[in-house]
Amino acid sequence: MTDSTPLVSVIIPIYNAAKFLRQSLKCAVNQTLQNIEIICVNDGSNDESAEIIADFAQKDDRIRVISKANAGYGAAVNDGLNAARGEYIAVFEPDDWIEPDMYEVLYKSAKENDLDMVKADYFKYWSNGRNELEPIAKNGFYNQIFKPDPQTYHSNIWGSIWSALYRRKMIEQNHIRMLETPGASFQDTGFIFKTNICAERVMLLNQAFLHYRQDNSASSINNKAKIFCVCDEYDEIDNFLQTHNLPQWQNLADRKRCEVYLWNLERMSPINRKTFLERIKPFLLKSKRMAAEGTFSLSAKKIKKLALLEESENKFLRYYKIRDFLHKLRSII
Numbered sequence: 001m002t003d004s005t006p007l008v009s010v011i012i013p014i015y016n017a018a019k020f021l022r023q024s025l026k027c028a029v030n031q032t033l034q035n036i037e038i039i040c041v042n043d044g045s046n047d048e049s050a051e052i053i054a055d056f057a058q059k060d061d062r063i064r065v066i067s068k069a070n071a072g073y074g075a076a077v078n079d080g081l082n083a084a085r086g087e088y089i090a091v092f093e094p095d096d097w098i099e100p101d102m103y104e105v106l107y108k109s110a111k112e113n114d115l116d117m118v119k120a121d122y123f124k125y126w127s128n129g130r131n132e133l134e135p136i137a138k139n140g141f142y143n144q145i146f147k148p149d150p151q152t153y154h155s156n157i158w159g160s161i162w163s164a165l166y167r168r169k170m171i172e173q174n175h176i177r178m179l180e181t182p183g184a185s186f187q188d189t190g191f192i193f194k195t196n197i198c199a200e201r202v203m204l205l206n207q208a209f210l211h212y213r214q215d216n217s218a219s220s221i222n223n224k225a226k227i228f229c230v231c232d233e234y235d236e237i238d239n240f241l242q243t244h245n246l247p248q249w250q251n252l253a254d255r256k257r258c259e260v261y262l263w264n265l266e267r268m269s270p271i272n273r274k275t276f277l278e279r280i281k282p283f284l285l286k287s288k289r290m291a292a293e294g295t296f297s298l299s300a301k302k303i304k305k306l307a308l309l310e311e312s313e314n315k316f317l318r319y320y321k322i323r324d325f326l327h328k329l330r331s332i333i
Contacts, residue, residue, distance in 0.1 A: 006037040006062075008103050008165065010090045011080030013041050013073055017094035018048040020213070024094045025056045029063070033104035038063045039080045044070025049094075074178035074187035081177060088165040091188075095213045096125075096162060102209035106165045109203060113145055116199035119164040125211035133208055136160055142206040148196055150252045161188040163210040166195055174198040174244065179236045185226045189233040193256070194240055197249050227276050230264055255296040258287040262302055265320060273320060277313070284309055 010028055014021065028038045040053045040063060050067065057063040066079050077091060088110055090103060102120075110118045124132040170176075176194045178187045196202075234257040241249055261280045265273055288306035291298045298306075309316040 006035055006086040007033060007107055008036045008088045008090055009080070009084035009086030009168065010036055010038045010092050010103070011041065011077060011084065012038065012092050012094055013043060013076035013080065014045060014049050014053065014094050015043040015070065015073070015076070016045045016047045016049060018045075018052060020095040020097075021049055021052045023097050024092065025052070025063075027098045027100070028092060029056065029060050030100055031098075031103050032101045033107055036062060036103060037084075037086060039066065039083055040064070041066045041068070041076040041080050043068060043072070043076040070182075072180060072182045072187070073185075075180040075182070077187075077191075078177045078180060081171065084168060086168060089168050089171060090165055091162050093162055097211050097213075099209040102163075103165070105205070105207065105209065109205060110165050110167070113201065113203055115145070115165075115201045115203050116167045116170045117164060117195055117202045118205065119160055119202075120205040120210070121208040122160055122163040122210040122212050123208050125213050126215050127213070131211065134160075134212070135206070136163075137204045137206075139206070142204050145201055145203055147200055148202060150197075150249050160210075160212075161192055162212070163208075166199075170198060170200075171195070179233060181229060181232060186230045186233050189230065189260070190236045190240070193237050193253065197246065227268065227272050228279060230260055231279060234260070251290075251296045254287065254290065255298065258284065258298065259302065262305060266323065270317075270321060270324070274317060277317070281309065281313070 012024065012028065017024075025038075025040075028036075038060075040057070042050055042053055042065065053063070053065055057065050064083065066083060068076075068079065080091075081089065088107060090106075092098065106118050106120060109115065119136055121133060121135050124134050174194065176191065176198065178191050181187065234253065237253050237257075238250070241247065241253060261284060265276065268276060284306055287298070288303065288310060290296060291303055291306075305316070305319070308319060
């Protein structure tokens with residue numbers, strides 16, 4: 001690493017983000033860690049995003065701009081990864097905002113402990129000012145170096161792509177990229193899995209710096225064209241495990257796929273839920289058998305759901321219909 005090498009490459013994938021972009025770019029340029037590069041990937045925005053980026057870039061030469069035709073979130077992040085020169089990499093979504101010392105604290109921890117990946121807690125944030133702390137681990141697992149292991153890996157640290165730093169050398173050596181599916185969602189799913197299993201030295205910090213906005217992005221759960229994107233992500237994960245000869249992670253990948261499928265069903269509109277279930281039902285029933293055989297473990301609640309599906313698809317869908325009604329009722333009350 002030379003003196004001119006940025007310590008951190010901050011990749012910001014941008015598509016029609018003008019509403020919040022000024023706030024996020026201010027957060028980036030005002031970081032207490034000064035030796036960073038800020039890679040703004042303008043993914044074919046047709047709002048004022050390009051003008052906002054240009055204005056900030058004119059005032060701060062650490063900002064690098066990539067302008068391209070719209071190809072989706074995964075392609076935008078990959079373009080940033082291809083251009084990055086930093087020792088570590090961060091992904092910062094333009095509708096979120098971060099505390100001024102986020103990258104300084106994360107980088108100091110990564111450098112002092114020779115980490116491949118460091119992740120921190122974060123806040124769920126709403127535009128009315130509401131903030132909720134989101135811990136990424138249980139108290140006993142913070143602030144210690146560990147190597148991910150498929151038998152003991154903690155399932156509650158698999159999210160938060162953006163409250164983290166990743167060693168760029170680890171990303172490049174393992175050929176880690178996002179799946180490029182135009183207009184798709186869940187494209188961070190595969191990236192999270194790949195980085196988690198390839199990292200040799202990981203630390204989790206019980207500090208929160210990033211505010212993850214909850215009330216901006218258009219939801220993919222009611223978009224019929226996007227309901228199978230999560231299936232594509234786990235197909236990509238299976239392919240990654242095969243090409244990298246990592247069969248020891250397959251059972252965990254299957255368990256995560258089952259859990260994500262069940263979680264996704266809770267978020268869908270009834271008509272899309274039925275369509276989604278038609279595709280995933282064979283895998284869910286296979287998962288029930290795998291759990292019964294001890295291949296992987298599932299909670300009693302999830303096993304009960306799968307047993308209901310095995311008994312009757314109509315009863316299974318009726319359970320979600322009742323759940324939707326109760327959830328709506330609680331929101332009214």
